[in-house]
Amino acid sequence: MDRQKIEHEARLLQQEIWRHRATLFPMGVPPPKGMLEPEVAAAVLGYQYVYSDGLGNWGQGRDLFEIAGMLDQQRQLIAVSNKYDYLSMRFTGAHEIGHIALAHPGRIMHRDRPVFDISRGSRDPEEQDADYFAACFLAPEKLVREAFKARFVLMPLRLIDGVVFNLCKASSHALMRAGPGSFAFAAAVAASRTFNGDQFKPLHEAFGVSVSAMAIRIKELGLIQE
Ligand SMILES: [Zn+2]
Known part of the structure; x- marks a missing residue:
């Protein structure tokens, strides 16, 4: 997908958070950067966002990895593994939000590997788009x-x-x-x-x-x- 279109979708979601800020932050509205959390985006999209002690393994052989994030569009649930560090968990969460916001059709039930270096770009196009969305959403x-x-x-x-x-x-x-x-x-x-x-x-x-x-x-x- 065109990168400008992805950036635009991230901006629409940020605007939606801004519109609902009073409800989303009943204890007081944080500065703009503090609003851009994947949990907050999930709430706006009607998704539950949970941290899990382990989502299991996926793949096999050299391609075996510990699942970092999971998206279940039917149950409207995002689960992020807390076995990774804070930055990885946050990015994985925003990546799952990207799959929802960009309406990726094949991602009804989806598992993600951890993202350590998005500059490598060897993942499939929808994964790269979700990564780019995550970067646009977290760093407008x-x-x-x-x-x-x-x-x-x-x-x-x-x-x-x-x-x-x-x-x-x-x-x-x-x-x-x-x-x-x-x-x-x-x-x-x-x-x-x-x-x-x-x-x-x-x-x-x-x-x-x-x-x-x-x-x-x-x-x-x-x-x-x-
Ligand atoms: Zn993904």
Whole structure:
């Protein structure tokens, strides 16, 4: 599916959360980023969202994996395995939301493997679309742009000596050597805790997504130039 269409679907769901914010957050409405939780999206879509101590294994041989998430569209249930870390669980939950929001027909009863690095992109197209939806939902364009500008001022940030040195003095040579298209620059920006002497929470942590998910967002939104 077209990436702009996926981004649009994620935005529609965010707007729906915003519309229902008073009901969804009876104890007080959190700041925008705090609303973008898979549990909240599930509530808006009429789905139950549960954490499970283990969803079992799937596949066989070298392809055997511990199930990270499960979607049951008939029972309107999303289950996320709590055997993985916080970022993985959150991304898996948002991935299942993606299957619902993008109306994937073959995903009535669906099991997912854990996503460690969405930059690899070797999964089937609907899985990749659900991953992209998850990244768009958890890290919306407007908020990412604001957070990026607050940290790096320059938009786009370019892969040039001065910038790279400011980003990570210790590994700046390796990064320059890696060069354009290596993904290393995007990942370094996504994970950076400092720029021009300022300290801050890394972008990927601020949005509660993995370094690779944030690196893809940064590239897609044209915030860096290699
Ligand atoms: Zn899936």
